[in-house]
Amino acid sequence: MSLAGKVALVTGAGTGIGQGIAIEMANRGARMALHYNRSEAGVLETKRRIDEAGGDSFIVRADVSNPQEIAAMVRHIESRAGDIDILVNNAAVQLNYDLFKHDGDTFDRMFDTNVKGYWQCIQAVIPGMKQKGTGRIILISSVHAKRPTDFDPVYAMTKGAIRMLGRESAIELAPYGITVNTIEPGAVDVGKYNLISPDDPDAEKKREARRKHQLEKFPLGRVGLPLDVAHLACFIASNESEYMTGSAIRLDGGSMLL
Structure with a gap:
């Protein structure tokens, strides 16, 4: 599943799942825009590992809850590498607060990043994808889109909202050759x-x-491992997945069966 010639943006590429996806997509030939907001040391490590493997990447920074910063980031990527072919929405906040520890500020912070940030990043890359008549958008959600977390109800709510964002976006963007699919990992060792x-x-x-x-x-x-998620993300990003859209794929080692 080669991604040669593709330009890919992975948000939250400095840690965990985002780092794993970015490295594996680079290994398959994609030119990577590595996004971070606060994890500068992590994203530098991601780039170092890509560079060592002979990949092509560059670093971009933005607060994905801020539409102006997203727009500036996408303009920078387009000026440097061309229109974005693959968007992996991964950047997220997880506070692990219980129901009564959350307040309006923490609720807004999580939704602004985990849901609004995904939506705004989709909006920002769509013009370029429409012009090309193709595109791959991948949303990283969680098994907690279906199952309560028992450690953070607001986090679970954001993951459920991401699942529906993927479905609605898939319907609206299908006429333009743009697919939208969601990955729902279970526990991942980061x-x-x-x-x-x-x-x-x-x-x-x-x-x-x-x-x-x-x-x-x-x-x-x-x-799971970040590489497990990365393998699935690379398939979704490839030409082999062109008939799949609106899917939410559980990747949990079977844990939801128990």
Whole structure:
């Protein structure tokens, strides 16, 4: 699934899933615009890894809750690389607040980034995609679009809204050859699953407890990796997926079956 000749923008490319997608798309030949807002060290690491593998990338910064900053970012990408072929909306805020800890400010902050930011980025890239008569838009949601989180109800609400944004956008953009699909990952190891110190005298016992927990919660026996999400994102971004739009694909190792 080559992405050679494509220009791709991944938001939140400095950490976790966004970093994994950006690196893998670069490996498949895409010219990558690596977006970040606060994770400067992370996005520099993403670029370093792409550069080492011989890929082509450059860094852009914007607050995706701010439409003026998004517009400026897209203009910069277009002036440097041409119209965007692939948009991966990934940048998100996750506060892990319970129902009563949230207030109006935290609610707005999460929706402004996780939902409004996705919507505004879609709006910004559409003119170029319409002109080309093709485009791929990928939204990173979560299994919590379907299942309550039990750790942050507002986060779950944003993920449900992303799912519907993908469906509605797919209908409206289909006549222009632009597809919109959503990936709904389950638990993904972005570093927190590897925090047991090798010097911990109970390290082996803790690792065994973790393995047992994963076998109970994940039929495939492990949590996901950013690369798992990246592989699916690359397929959706490729020509092979041209007949798929409006889909929400659960990628959770079977955890939702239990």
